[in-house]
Amino acid sequence: MPKSQPKTTVVIPTYNEEEVIDHKIKNIKDINYPTENIHAIVVDDKSSDNTVELANQAFKKYGISGEVIVKEKRTGTNASVNLGVSKANTDIVVTTDADVTFEENALNYAIGRLLSDENIGAVCGELEPIIKEKSFTTSSEKAYRSVYGKMCTWESNIHSTYCFNGPLIVLKKKAFSPIPETHGASDAGMALKIIHNGYRCIYEANARFYEYITGDLSQQRRQKLRRSARLLEATLYNLDLISPKYGKFGMFIFPLRFLMFFIAPAAFFTSVILWSYLLGQINLFNGILVWIGFFLALLSGNVRSNLVSSFIWHQIYLLVSLTRMFRGMHVWKAVEREKV
Helix, strand or coil: CCCCCCCEEEEEEECCCCCCHHHHHHHHHHCCCCHHHEEEEEEECCCCCCHHHHHHHHHHHHCCEEEEEECCCCCCHHHHHHHHHHHCCCCEEEEECCCEEECCCHHHHHHHHHHCCCCEEEEEEEEEEECCCCCHHHHHHHHHHHHHHHHHHHHHHHCCCCCCCCCEEEEEHHHCCCCCCCCCCHHHHHHHHHHHCCCEEEEEEEEEEEEECCCCHHHHHHHHHHHHHHHHHHHHCCHHHCCHHHHHHHHHHHHHHHHHHHHHHHHHHHHHHHHHHHHHHHCHHHHHHHHHHHHHHHHHHHCCCCHHHHHHHHHHHHHHHCCCCCCCCCCCCCCCCCCC
């Protein structure tokens, strides 16, 4: 927790968020942080609904200092983040999504960690998935999230992680550089830029926020593939970080992430194919058993949440995403929105 609660700018990129924007701004009012120390900037990506009107109304309704910037054309979240941070007049900036809710002390934990060390340039929070309908997709996400934060915390303890949770990032404006607008994930791109600038990027598990997880498989698949492809792009565009210049991050964490994202999926499925082939040479039934075991493990998450099924599905997402990089996915249609 910070010794003080400094003035902060909260940047909220939006596109057709009329269902959640009022709730988002109310949440900023309700958290345990002085309202008078917060200025909110909604950067709207040419919404076709009533997002802009409702945001302006919510600022007045909840007594929040805020403004809405409407872009001249739709250019995506990365461009919205760059514009919002550039307009901030405070040393500390928060970037967040319209469809997430902060736990009451989330900003205090994140800002406290940010200010605890001059070398820390950004801190992200931990996602607590809100599951309103049990399904295969929500079970898979629950299992995935059970290890995601632990990995990022481990990396942070060594140096930095760039696998940020975009819906809650707190940064020092002096550590920020504009992120590429047409490629790469906004959160990973932001973290990698900050690491380039000589700062650390930290995962703070106590800074929690809540996000609704869709139970629709097709929506989850679209979201996962988009996020994976943009994360892979961000990784490839920053390969120069593999260098002693960036300490343990450049020599250990980044290379491990590269192996995890690019080598592991191909190696995993190659090993399944080879084992089925080799055992099939001994006995055809043995080869068939390999594939039966594979598909049973893959589908077991539909019965009960488990890491094995979640791991296999995420290897599939990564492998497919390798074919979808560089397709210009910086502008997209969001998955279903719901208040949390």
